[in-house]
Amino acid sequence: MISAVYQRVMGHPFVYEVVRPFVVGGVDNSPVWRVLDVGPDDVVVDVGCGTGDALNHLTQFRSFHGFDTDPIALRAAHKRAAGRERVHFEERRLEAADLERLRPARVMLSGLLHHLSDSDVLDLLSMLAKSPGLKRVATVDPTYVRGHHLSNLFARLDRGKYPRKPEGYIALAERAKFRVVHHSLIKSHPKRGRSTFAMMGLEPLTA
Numbered sequence: 126m127i128s129a130v131y132q133r134v135m136g137h138p139f140v141y142e143v144v145r146p147f148v149v150g151g152v153d154n155s156p157v158w159r160v161l162d163v164g165p166d167d168v169v170v171d172v173g174c175g176t177g178d179a180l181n182h183l184t185q186f187r188s189f190h191g192f193d194t195d196p197i198a199l200r201a202a203h204k205r206a207a208g209r210e211r212v213h214f215e216e217r218r219l220e221a222a223d224l225e226r227l228r229p230a231r232v233m234l235s236g237l238l239h240h241l242s243d244s245d246v247l248d249l250l251s252m253l254a255k256s257p258g259l260k261r262v263a264t265v266d267p268t269y270v271r272g273h274h275l276s277n278l279f280a281r282l283d284r285g286k287y288p289r290k291p292e293g294y295i296a297l298a299e300r301a302k303f304r305v306v307h308h309s310l311i312k313s314h315p316k317r318g319r320s321t322f323a324m325m326g327l328e329p330l331t332a
């Protein structure tokens with residue numbers, strides 16, 4: 126019950142977009158969008174798109190498809206997308222049939238993997254690894270790093286229940302048959318960020 130209330134409060138768009146960045150010294154997802162490297166001809170799928178932060182970063186794409194299970198976050202995403210063409214949102218989990226239909230070249234998992242158990246991460250990544258035409262996946266999540274005491278506390282307090290060490294995220298990606306073409310630690314904001322995130326760029330072994 127307390128946990129459900131905590132999840133709701135922390136997931137509210139105002140808390141997520143105003144209070145959380147204030148506490149952690151700012152959040153800027155530009156680095157992970159640079160890793161995804163979206164071009165004008167790319168179909169983009171954003172799983173766990175939340176309030177549609179993607180639209181603050183993407184200037185070119187063939188079409189954008191955001192999936193999220195939280196109707197409140199998606200309401201904010203629809204508002205942000207007003208007037209943008211070829212932008213679509215679905216209030217549900219991504220399924221294999223979506224990948225068959227959309228054939229995305231680029232898939233963003235920003236702030237998603239730490240919400241999923243190991244077996245759910247493996248199911249999702251294994252499904253993506255088989256997606257026809259997939260070129261790259263990018264991920265970024267809170268992480269535990271020795272000596273980063275404040276950041277580790279933020280990770281522990283996160284509403285996602287599964288923050289991992291960087292090597293934990295990498296091991297899951299490799300088990301799901303991805304090549305890890307990039308991994309690094311970044312600050313939640315390049316100048317002021319007090320939270321450390323683990324970022325990865327992944328390419329299917331079959332590509």
Ligand SMILES: C[S@@+](CC[C@H](N)C(=O)[O-])C[C@H]1O[C@@H](n2cnc3c(N)ncnc32)[C@H](O)[C@@H]1O
Nearest residue numbers: 173174175178192193194195198218235236240
């Ligand atoms: C930390 S937020 C990240 C939002 C956004 N991607 C960003 O970077 O600002 C995680 C989002 O993942 C969503 N989520 C969690 N599990 C999901 C799942 N299995 N499928 C789709 N969305 C999910 C949550 O509702 C939440 O909006």
